[in-house]
Amino acid sequence: MTNSDTIYQMKKENPINLIGTKAILRSWRFEDKSSLLQHANNYKIAINLRNQFPYPYTEQNADEWLDFVSNLTSTSNLYLAIEVKNQAVGSMAITFGKDVHRCTAELGYWLGESYWNCGIMSEAVILLRNYAFDHFPNLQRLYAEPFSTNLGSMKVLEKAQFEFEGRLRKSVINRDGKILDQHLYAFIRK
Numbered sequence: 001m002t003n004s005d006t007i008y009q010m011k012k013e014n015p016i017n018l019i020g021t022k023a024i025l026r027s028w029r030f031e032d033k034s035s036l037l038q039h040a041n042n043y044k045i046a047i048n049l050r051n052q053f054p055y056p057y058t059e060q061n062a063d064e065w066l067d068f069v070s071n072l073t074s075t076s077n078l079y080l081a082i083e084v085k086n087q088a089v090g091s092m093a094i095t096f097g098k099d100v101h102r103c104t105a106e107l108g109y110w111l112g113e114s115y116w117n118c119g120i121m122s123e124a125v126i127l128l129r130n131y132a133f134d135h136f137p138n139l140q141r142l143y144a145e146p147f148s149t150n151l152g153s154m155k156v157l158e159k160a161q162f163e164f165e166g167r168l169r170k171s172v173i174n175r176d177g178k179i180l181d182q183h184l185y186a187f188i189r190k
Contacts, residue, residue, distance in 0.1 A: 016080060018127040022120045024083040025092060025127055028069040032081055032088035036062045039089050039112030047175055048150040049110060055175065078132075082111060082124050089115050092128055094142070103140040105132065109153075116152060125160040129187055140189045147172060148181040157185040 018025040037057060039045075046055035054061045069079045076098075082090035090111035097104040107128070111121045132139055144162065146153035158164070162185040171182045 016078070016131065018080075018131055020123045020127050022084065022118065022123050023089075023127075025080045025124060025131075026083055028066060028079065028081045028088065028091075030066050030070060033059075033062050033066060035087045035089065036065070039114075040091075040110070042113050044113055045110050048147055048153065049108075051175065053110070078128075080128070082109075082120065084115060084120060090121070090124075092124060094128065094132055096136075096139075103138055105136075105139055105142050107142055107144045121152075121156045122159040125156055125162075129160060133187075133189055141186050143184060143186040145171075145182040145184055147174060148183060149174075154183055154185070160187070162187045 015027045016025065017027075037059065040053075040062070041055070041057035043055060046053055046057075072079075076096050078092075078094040080092045081088040082092060090109065092107070092109040095106045095108070096102070097106075107125070109121065109125065111124075115121075129142055132142055142162075143165075144153070144157055145168065146157070148167070154164075165184045165186050168182040168184055170179050172180050174180055
């Protein structure tokens with residue numbers, strides 16, 4: 001690994017706490033387990049995510065996730081809980097590119113269904129977008145690839161000033177075995 005691949009290295013001692021008017025983005029905690037189980041175990045969420053997100057979402061899945069994010073000493077990715085009213089109701093991640101893609105990062109997220117259509121996710125995306133561009137000067141491009149069936153996610157990205165760059169035709173197979181397009185959205189450093 002070259003020095004240029006570790007430009008996004010983050011230490012656990014520097015926790016992120018981004019405060020908006022509707023939500024807080026913060027590190028995951030072991031005490032988030034019950035709310036994680038409550039909100040993540042939802043087919044309407046899972047159908048719009050990659051298969052690495054388990055469904056049904058079990059206690060073992062919650063334990064494994066919380067162990068993973070809690071035991072990181074440093075990482076080249078960001079993993080944050082979305083907190084509303086003192087409860088973790090969703091998750092966000094930024095996965096930084098490597099090698100020739102080290103100036104880009106992918107944004108991923110999900111939000112508990114009972115919090116949809118409240119402006120929470122749009123605010124959270126803007127908070128994390130701003131944080132990423134403010135703290136990582138080599139980051140030039142933040143992108144997301146929602147499935148073509150996930151209209152809500154596309155609206156969130158558009159509200160957060162991500163631009164539609166194109167359609168990745170027949171690029172994914174969802175949990176139901178349907179072949180879908182993805183839409184490519186990106187926010188570029190000005």
